[in-house]
Amino acid sequence: MFSCFHFPAFSLNCLLARDGIAPEQAAVLLSQGEREKSSLLEVNEAARQHGLLPGLRTTRALARCADLLLMESDEEAEIATRRELLAFIESLTPDFELTSPETFLLDLSSILCSSDNDWLHTSLDASKHLALPVQAALGSTPDLAHLTALSRHTAARPGHLPENFSPLALPLDELIKSSSFPPRDLEVLQLWGLNTLGDLAALPRQGLAERLGPDLARLHDILHEKSTRLLKLHQPLCVFQISHIFEPPVENHEPILFIARRLLQTLCNRLAHHQRAAAEMTLHLSFENGGGYARTMEMSEPSLSSDILLNSLHTHLENFSATAPINEFHLELIPTLPRHAQHQLFHRGIKDPNQFADTLRRLSG
Structure with missing residues (x-):
């Protein structure tokens, strides 16, 4: 069994946690340069409720949300928070992969616990001192755990999915739009009437690969648990x-x-x-x-x-x-x-x- 911990908009949320800003406050991280010409690099969940997305111009973002909190990156604060985050992940298990700066994949094979769900709930409780939003999920393969953790369904209820929950029930569009699984023909899938990952998994793999390419074929293999891989274990820098x-x-x-x-x-x-x-x-x-x-x-x-x-x-x-x-x-x-x-x-x-x-x-x- 594997687990994935995803910390969305990490650079922005570490600043909000440092300043003790409530999650209900809409906030964005700006690109460098003049503010009038800047754009949004990261947005928190409250800002998304106002229709703000990364890449939007700052002036247009302020027009949509007048009380928007504008933040600028702080490298020292980010390094300190990342060091604390790595220490937390290492306290859970030494066998983990730093999949991206915001995502960790954990191998739970060496952890003794009554159940995987209990372990996940305990780990999420232990992460509260970080004051960072987290999306966590379990999966029988690393990529399946990663796929589930990226879902906004997981963000709404981190670690509290039903025990019989299947990733096949997750909405297709939000996962396809994630940076980890970017197909080129999302419009085609929508025209076909596909709404969930289960709809995609029900299609024949060969026809899917011929029409939409290897990206969708790989996603099809992940959903059927035919694709598995070894974690690239994180090696701490030794001085x-x-x-x-x-x-x-x-x-x-x-x-x-x-x-x-x-x-x-x-x-x-x-x-x-x-x-x-x-x-x-x-x-x-x-x-x-x-x-x-x-x-x-x-x-x-x-x-x-x-x-x-x-x-x-x-x-x-x-x-x-x-x-x-x-x-x-x-x-x-x-x-x-x-x-x-x-x-x-x-x-x-x-x-x-x-x-x-x-x-x-x-x-x-």
Whole structure:
């Protein structure tokens, strides 16, 4: 079983949630530029009741709704809300796909619960602290759950659909108009008298594909649960960095190397766990007088050896003189895919490129 959480008009609704604006207030998100020439990027449900849709000119929108609330995008607020939203989804299950910036598909196979509907109701209650409108639905396949969550029927009653509810009863026009399933011949379907997804599913697939193309054939397969796929699981961004504060501050590089040996071993273990190697190493030093120093050291070959990284750091610090006592330092490893090379019997190559580069740095220093 799969579940889909869709957060419509995310950029707009995160601003409304931040400012504590009631959902009954019609609000829109404007495009950048002069307000007289701007258009609507996103609209909330209250604005849709006035006939406002994305793409409409701002002047025409104000003519239709005099008390319309005009909002401008705030990147910092959106990033903060998205971070909170990701933390909420990860608290439900680590197995999820970020299908779009507004949509998450969750694999419920590893979740133990009395029933899927109970789990969905509990999850929706837990999402109330986000103060964001949400459309949530269950489905036997990822695409079927996604299809159901995009429906306005789901928006009106998120998580409270009847247990025997079938997506085939959903209106055809609103789902066809969604960005995820855009057929080119909606007018033809309406002329045929199709009103629900069940009407579309009742048509023969081959004839549908011949007349309207592969998009409708794929939708037909989804409705009959013949189309399934693996989720592209979300991989959180891993930052391989570590810090240490010296108390009291130090004046030479020996204490730095002593601490760096242990910290580099920890970072290399994390890299190995993610099947990565270090391509670059960045050193940041903070001085007692408020100054700082930063240097990036590029490795000749991606490495997972803490000794090789420590030697590169040692070579650099030997020729470095601090302007003031050092009270803090940071190490960050830039990951890349490890390189694997087969040793050839009659091929003369550099046995250890990193040691060779370290020797060159010592000679040039």
